[in-house]
Amino acid sequence: MRPKSGGSLRWRLVVLVVMFASAGPGVVASARAESGLEPPVGVSSGLSEPLSAAAVSDGAPPAAATPGPGPGEEMQSASQVEPEEPGDYDPWEPFNERMFWFNRQLDRFIVKPVAIAWDTILPDEAQQALGRAFDNVTMPRRFVNNLLQLKVEGAGRELARLLLNSTVGIAGLFDVAKAAGIEPSDKDTGQTLGVYGVGPGPYLVLPFLPPLTVRDGIGFGVDGLLTPISYVAPFAATAGLKAGETVNTRSLKLELFEDVEESALDLYSAVRNGYLQRRGKAIRE
Amino acid sequence: MRADRGLFADLFERSYNRLVLRFLGDRQTTFVAESVEGDRAVVQTTLIGGKDEQLSVEYRLASKHQRWEMTDVVLEGVSLAMNYRAQFNKILRNSSYDTLVRRMKGKVE
Numbered sequence: 001m002r003p004k005s006g007g008s009l010r011w012r013l014v015v016l017v018v019m020f021a022s023a024g025p026g027v028v029a030s031a032r033a034e035s036g037l038e039p040p041v042g043v044s045s046g047l048s049e050p051l052s053a054a055a056v057s058d059g060a061p062p063a064a065a066t067p068g069p070g071p072g073e074e075m076q077s078a079s080q081v082e083p084e085e086p087g088d089y090d091p092w093e094p095f096n097e098r099m100f101w102f103n104r105q106l107d108r109f110i111v112k113p114v115a116i117a118w119d120t121i122l123p124d125e126a127q128q129a130l131g132r133a134f135d136n137v138t139m140p141r142r143f144v145n146n147l148l149q150l151k152v153e154g155a156g157r158e159l160a161r162l163l164l165n166s167t168v169g170i171a172g173l174f175d176v177a178k179a180a181g182i183e184p185s186d187k188d189t190g191q192t193l194g195v196y197g198v199g200p201g202p203y204l205v206l207p208f209l210p211p212l213t214v215r216d217g218i219g220f221g222v223d224g225l226l227t228p229i230s231y232v233a234p235f236a237a238t239a240g241l242k243a244g245e246t247v248n249t250r251s252l253k254l255e256l257f258e259d260v261e262e263s264a265l266d267l268y269s270a271v272r273n274g275y276l277q278r279r280g281k282a283i284r285e
Numbered sequence: 286m287r288a289d290r291g292l293f294a295d296l297f298e299r300s301y302n303r304l305v306l307r308f309l310g311d312r313q314t315t316f317v318a319e320s321v322e323g324d325r326a327v328v329q330t331t332l333i334g335g336k337d338e339q340l341s342v343e344y345r346l347a348s349k350h351q352r353w354e355m356t357d358v359v360l361e362g363v364s365l366a367m368n369y370r371a372q373f374n375k376i377l378r379n380s381s382y383d384t385l386v387r388r389m390k391g392k393v394e
Contacts, residue, residue, distance in 0.1 A: 088371065088375070127336065128336070128338070255336070260304070263299070263303055263304065263392075264372065265296075265373075265385070265388045265389065265392065266372040266375050266376050266388075269371050269372045272371070273363075273368045273371035273372070274363045277362060277363045277364060277367060
């Protein structure tokens with residue numbers, strides 16, 4: 001359900017998002033130019049040093065994982081997948097921090113408790129099936145953006161997945177297409193804009209929404225229009241669907257969110273950086 | 286500063302334990318690919334299992350003193366080292382180096 005290339009779908013579904021994705025080179029360049037901040041020498045130089053505490057095997061090439069038949073598709077060399085460092089450019093930081101705080105309270109007092117209850121009632125398999133059904137509904141967004149990014153093969157896979165999963169997979173509850181080897185190809189409008197060279201613009205946190213950049217915010221709006229169910233269903237039903245989706249996704253991520261929150265020294269910048277890194281990766285791929 | 290570098294290593298190790306290592310036992314790790322360029326290497330893996338089913342975990346290694354040492358872990362496209370650096374920058378900008386060290390010690394201890 002979450003193949004390597006499909007991870008970026010989640011970011012738009014969650015109210016408070018902890019590990020999400022993206023910055024184009026524009027942000028990095030402007031951050032360096034505008035903030036004029038030198039990296040703190042003593043600390044950041046430590047980052048590039050090998051951490052002896054975390055040393056792994058000696059001599060032999062790395063074998064951190066059990067060798068075995070991997071998915072094998074879309075392999076890239078190390079240099080191609082080198083993460084790009086997002087900058088610190090955040091002109092709206094005071095506003096963003098207040099909104100971030102608001103969303104976090106919303107999560108703490110409403111979304112998370114509901115998600116915990118949800119998690120108690122529904123077995124994991126049911127949560128995963130619902131998650132798949134929610135994903136199935138947003139296929140037009142992925143289909144259109146695959147086409148716009150000239151990923152015709154990806155668009156074809158999305159179409160095949162919709163046809164298979166909506167029928168044999170019972171309204172998308174089961175991912176029979178994936179079992180048949182048809183992987184999803186997750187693309188969204190913010191990503192398409194980025195592929196066409198639109199810079200991300202400043203980072204922006206809005207109430208009730210996941211973290212965004214201005215570009216991804218616009219994409220987020222267009223993606224909403226690319227969910228045709230919202231044309232036919234009454235507003236309340238669409239809102240209910242969205243709420244259900246949010247709670248379901250949150251309950252699938254209870255543990256991960258907690259781990260990230262617990263590990264962070266400064267949660268706002270951890271979330272911001274995580275989001276920007278992942279979006280940058282999604283656009284480069 | 287020297288001691289503080291060790292502090293970061295502890296912090297990093299702690300996060301890695303919390304986010305990845307403690308799952309290695311009961312989840313399956315699939316090897317995806319590896320590539321070596323000089324004294325640097327990248328190993329891509331996928332952690333399978335748990336509710337969310339898949340987590341991409343990429344290890345960045347450097348060869349030092351005849352052995353491979355981990356320099357970074359990239360989870361779902363997010364480099365932990367870069368993520369911490371962003372947090373450090375923010376804390377240094379808004380507070381002070383002492384605050385940063387105090388917060389790191391607070392986590393590690």
